Structures are given as C-alpha cells and as structure tokens.
Amino acid sequence: MNSEWLETASHNRIHKSCMVQGSSFIAIQGDTIIDRNCTVIVEDAEDEDAKTTNGKTGGRIRRQPELKVGKQCFFKEGCSVNLSLNSPEMVIGSWCIIGNNSVLRDCAAIGSRVIIGKDCRIDADCTICDCCIIEDGAHLPSQFVVPSLTKVSKNLEFTSLDPCYRRLNEETVKNELLLGKMAW
Helix, strand or coil: CCCCEEECCCCCEEECCCEEECHHHEEEEECCEECCCCEEEECCHHHHHHHHHCCCCCCCCCCCCEEEEEECCEECCCCEEEECCCCCEEEECCCCEECCCCEEECCCEECCCCEECCCCEECCCCEECCCEEECCCCEECCCCEECCCEEECCCCCEEECCCCHHHHHHHHHHHHHHHHHHCC
C-alpha cells in the first residue's frame, strides 16, 4: 500500500484526503475502503453540550450518535456520510457500496448487500433494507423506506429483484474492493 492511505488494525483503508470527524464514535468491522475526498462526520455530543452551556454544569446531556459499518464496504470517491445530534445512530450493513459523490445524511439504516449509485442523496430517517440497488442520481426523501430485494430508479420507481441478487450484490462489492486495492 502506498503512503496515500492509512490502514487500521482491522484492515480498513482510508485515503489521507478524507475528512473523518468523530472517529471515536465510528465502528467499522473491517476490510472497508473509504476512498479519496470522502467525508465521514459524526457530531460529538460533548462538544455541542460545551457550546450550549458555556462550560457550566447542568446543561442538557445529549445521546452520542454512533456510526456502525459492517465488513467489506466501499465508500467511493467524494461520498459524504453525516450523522448529526438529531439521529442516535446510523447502521450500514456489510457488503455495501456508497457511490461517488453520494450523500447520506442522518439516515437510519442501510441493510447488507446494498449498492447506492453515484450522485445519490439519502435523507434523514431513511431505511434501505437488505439487498437493494439505488440507481444513480436518486434522492430518497426523509423517512423513505426501501423494502428488501428492490431496485429504486432516479424517479423513485420500485422494481423487484430476484433473490439471486443477494449473491450478485455481494460479489459486486467484493470485486469493487479488489479493484480498489489493485489501484494502489
């Protein structure tokens, strides 16, 4: 691996151009790539409490948001994952791709084997169940739910996927990770 990348003990690879804030509140199972110019931000409740109470005790204590990511995920170049104090946690399952320049903001959950295309926007409290494909440019509004085995078009039209997509999506992610590693 060249010097443009950081590697963690659990074999996560993070490009040095990425901005990661709140790393104490981010748990990644392993073998995940966070590619160039990605932003991963988990707001710190203690920092916010300090701002609102001006250093005085007795301020309202907020629940610390947490980002949990499964194994073998690929955050492609320029994507952004933001978790604010408005959301208690965001869970991203295993074998997921977050496409180039896509934005996830306070979404509730993304299941395993989910492929999110490029230039997508996933808003607050959205849930994407297991084994889904979100096409390029789709915008899922707040509280949108995508059932398992569903493909979502840019116009938010649903198409059912065959159960074989469980294996196909997982293999797609594994191949993308392998190609991403070879690019180093």
